[in-house]
Amino acid sequence: MNMAGGGRSRTAAQFADLLQSCIDKKWLSVGKLLHARLLRLGLHSDTFLFNRLIELCSKCVETLYARRLFDQMPHRDVYSWNAMLGAYCKSGKLQEAHDLFGRMPERNAVSWNNVISALAKNGLEDKALGVFSGMVSQGLVPTRFTLASVFSACGALSNVAYGRRCHGLVVKIGLDKNVYVGNALLGMYAKCGCCEDAVRAFGDVPDPNEVSITTIMGVLAQTERVQEALHMFRLMLREGINVDSVSLSSVLGLCTERVNEEPDAVDGESKELSHCMLQGQQIHGLSIKLGFEKDRHLTNSLLDMYTKNGDMGSAERIFSNLLPEEVSVVTWNVMIAGYGYKSRSDKAMLLLQRMQSLGFKPDEVTYINMLVGCVRLGNIGTAREMFDNLSSPTLSSWNAMISCYFQSGNEIEALRLFRRMQFRGVQPDRTTLAVILGSCAGMGLFEFGRQVHAASLKGTYAIDVYVASGLISMYSKCGKAELAQVLFNRMTETDIVCWNSMMAGLAINSRDMEAFALFKEMRRKAMVPTQFSYTTILSCCGKLPSSSVQGRQVHAQIVKEGYANDVFVGSALIDMHCKCGDVDGARKFFDAMPLRNTVTWNEMIHGYAQNGRGHEAVALYRDMIASSHERPDSITFVAVLTACSHGGMVDEGITIFNSMQREHGVEPALDHYTCIIDSLGRAGRFNEAEAFIDRVPSKDDPIIWEVLLSSCRIHGNVILAKRVAEELHRLDPQNSSPYVLLANIYASQGRWDEARAVRELMDSKKVAKNPGYSWIDIKSGDQTFLEDDFQALEG
Template identity: 30%
Template sequence: MASLLATGPQAFAGAVELAVSSRSLLLGRSTHAQIIKSLYPPPVPSFLSNHLINMYAKLDLPSPAFLLLSLDPSPSVVSFTALISGAAQNNRPLLALNLFPLLLRSSLRPNDFTLPSLLKAAASLRCPSTALQLHAFSLKSGLISDAFVISAAVNMYHKTGLLSHARHLFDEMPRKTIVAWNAVMTNAVLDGFPEAAVSAFIRLRSAAENPNEVSFCAFLNACASLEYFWLGSQLHSFIIRFGFDTNVSVGNALVDFYGKCACVAEARQVFDSLSTKNDVSWCSIIVVHAQNAEEEEAFHLYLATRAKGFIPTDFMLSSILTTCSGLSGLNLGLSLHAVAVRSCIDGNIFVGSALVDMYGKCGSIEEAEQVFDGMSERNLVTWNAMLSGYAAQGNASVALRVFDEMRRGGGVEPNYVTLVSLMSACARGGRLKEGMELFEKMEERYGIKPRNELYACVVDLLGRAGMEEKAYEIIRKMPMKPSVSVWGALLNACRIHGKEKLGRIAAEELFELDPHDSGNHVLLSNIFASAGRWEESISVRKEMKDVGIKKEPGCSWITWKNEIHVFQAKDTRHERNAEIQCCWRILLLADLRRRMAAAGYTPDTRFALYELEDEEKESEVYQHSEKLALAFGLLCIPQGMAIRINKNLRVCGDCHEAIKFVSGIVGREIIVRDNVRFHRFRDCRCSCGDYW
């Protein structure tokens, strides 16, 4: 400070500006104190007052900034502009706009720096009437001809939803600046019109305007939304030619673009070539791997960010939490929850919503409820995550209650995802009346038209009630072509209720839509086998062989002590196979089998190979992968802890019955996640109600 005293007001002004650029409040306050104490009697001269007002406003301290403004006997437009600009930049739009009439009452006129900040504040408020008034003032004052003012006005009209005004204003610009072009492109992407952004970029180049990093990012975002791979990859070449390939923002946009086009290798190549990587870079590549079913690699990248010293952000944690459900990694999710708490971002709405979603998809509905109930703020994503968790468990009554709470107390209107989750919960919970009422009145009540996912839920709902013919009639009247999920729901209902004729119709449709899916052939074969129509069952299996379709082998896995243990039917490769086979099957399983038989369980040999004799069939069903995984769980996981098993295929009927009996006999909670849903076994009952 001694040097500042020696050099005078310019040095003080420089110190204040340094405080702004470094965002150092300590330096700013110290400089202000020295100005008052050592150099000048109050009031502070306007020259330094403007610098101090700008500093406090930019550092989001409007009270001292406003106090300095009020102490200035002759405030200038620069003083007001500094405070208005700081308020607009720090998301205080009301304060910025309230200062405008004060400026006018001080007999001052706004300049070409004041109006862009006011227009930005109006855009943040999304208030069309304010936007129109500011535009009118810009016209009357003659400032609308300024390039920065008109560009800010175009952006404001986009943000406030007055798209026609934005187009007219943009078209009337005598010379369109890159700022205006960027406003048009960026807002087109945000408003859900990516084609307009692509068109604007082409017009920009036709006008011989050179794009900048904002232009490239907007164009890449548009290509990512439209999945225009070739167009985006051509722009990549253009970016390299213009020398923007080293720009971190453009690099991040390229990573995101390639990821959304399912080009993981290209995204990784761009990421690896970035000389500078920021938080967004790491989050983008994590999301790329997570969205393209490479959850393990996504998690490894997250660990790499921590090793490099990056502090977890809300976006990073919410992104990596999505990988836990794909990995069925409840333990990973718990550790990430702990990281969120330690980083003090567990209260963030995006992290909270991701935690609810993670716990729901990992089958831990109680933990999802605990996070959900503890959130001070909830958005539509949060409510949808909670409803999805209940749907996966088939808990229709609670899902309907939460939906009612969302509409009445949450102040949130449902979207298509909400209704799919709710219909799925009704279907899995057997709530025929509520589900059909929701389906029939959704367009009238919520303005949402059903699509394939909702029709699949309705077919599943009717199928559970044994109303396959009615479900088939609804399918025939669908306004769009039925998808695999719709016909699959009907085929499964026919399997449960033994409707061979209708099952054949559904299967034929599925064979045409997805000819290489072995599951549909197996389902149809099982329908015939259950009805004792062995020749037709064998014929379906033969068709599979003739066209080269191979049934995916059943595989189950269980996590214990941070290791994933994988089992296949009749698998002997596990390192503890001897213990599982000898200790559990010979001793424990023999005892369990006696107790299960006493409780009423008999092996359902319909799910074994039909060529085998009865005694061999019984042996077959005891060697299914989920039973081997359960054996390992009973051996290793202590009493009191839930046993969590994952399977790549639908759990078979015999395994389902066996696990039900085991859960009651050994007094354990067993959670099995197959490729259809969660099965939560407790006290000889399953959450699916024996329909899946």
């Protein structure tokens, strides 16, 4: 008997080895032959061998055969149940898996892992988290595999609150130093947009691998910390961490991140482009050295890098050297997008035709790239025609076309297309809602914006920070800063974009003190300001009572955090210093700036104008047009003409005005005409001012008459003042300014009866004078006083 038993053991061991080979090589047909042999030898009750057979069926996705084996087993252990459960989970038969899971006499961590993983992988993340909660409530300790699935589900749902609770559990059970769990946690925070949490999670990974570093590079790129991301890649190379094609593709994406950040700064853009190009070329060389030049995904990333950096020559050389089997629809799409980016929609169209002639079927991305290319060329009509030819446009196509209208300034057509999209039954996503909210904000359509808000609540986008930022901006630009504040205060999760939107909303509604208080609160909560944060808060500093003190504090903070060389922040700093009266300090900073754009020049010229230094403003304007890099725009001319007006340089201003269209191609607008009328009026040249008004395209705009009336008050020109006031009464009967100015002119000449008559006329027509405000900076804080408050104090 012992010999028989020993022989049986040796046979079972041989079968076990054979079945393991079948599992390794997915030899199901051989496994079935071994099954028949097992039955013939009377080994049908060997639980271990039948478990291996079920495992083989699971690996070969043969669930029916596996279930027959399972049902025929006389003795099952927990491994048998887990093997059958794993087979169902792997094949995606979740209902069968659920039923089997419910019937299991005993469950271990593997059982729960199988179900949680299957639910997470098949888009049932909510259910996966529910099963995980049940597992924990039964006192089972999750493994690294369980937690990886759970964090994946949290990331897919953007459920960072649940993810943070699980993070606490990870620390509690001692898996916080496990690289597998650390990578999953890092990925969850990245998908939820919690970039600072992701950075901290990366810091907790003891031995980062290629997955950790690739993920954190993407996170840093999202927060515009591109140089830090590239530093991570260099660290990866120095530490000898394996670099694969995925890592190289990720870092190539970084080489295009900053190309479009400063489109107005010609010098800065060219330097940024050359820097990006150099880094991209280095990665290209490294990919060849590592033998990845035939990797299709990496090739597409290289094409994307070159096209986004504007080097279509290099992209074309790579593309032309590809073999037919190395080209995919993605490859064609990248090239079409590249031509679209370079405003060569003609070449993009030729490429599309060639793509179709070679048997490639364009997909939605192809058409979206064509749409974008047409819009860049200003050919929105062709883009719309292409869109209308799509039989069933998907959401991405709708978004692309709506965005095209929005970016071209045609908000009305964007809203119409959104309505058409709704009538077609296409549900908007966060991108659609954000663009439409931008259109509502641009047109001041408060009621339509409220309807979009209702649509966002219906679509469960209310907690989405991306949509919330758009809502805050919309309410603020429609003059409803209180509603924006309520929405912001109710948000459980916020990012820097939300904070920036709220600060900007308060600023555009002249609630600068509240914006500054919000900035300080943001800093207390360890939110890292961006260029936009500093640009917004600097605009507020220039309007606050203690502006110089607060402005210097913010300036020091900007220098400390390395934003002083940013062209947009630098422009805002110049504006702030000028508004605080420190024009010389602003000019020193202007001269030291490594990069300047048109906005920078405009701010400095306007700063001179604001502070009565007209000759310096005109001299700087001359320097600007003499430079080969900057062209004056409409705002430049408003600034320099204002400087001429305030500085008494009438003829200089007229010469510059006459050069606008002729030499610089800038069509004069109402603001430019107003500056000249103001300049002539201040100089007392009223006959020329009246003659110049006849040249104004919009003579019915009250502002030009108010400017002339103000000049009449300075020079005591009662006759003209009376005519101008009558014109203003006709254009805007409820405007108090002409009444007050005319009454003041009469009073200044001692004509009290006529001044009283104007006041009585104002009262009879029920025209109310807007109250004046004053700011006083006292120890307990800033205090606002109305004009009537001072009268009451005097009484």
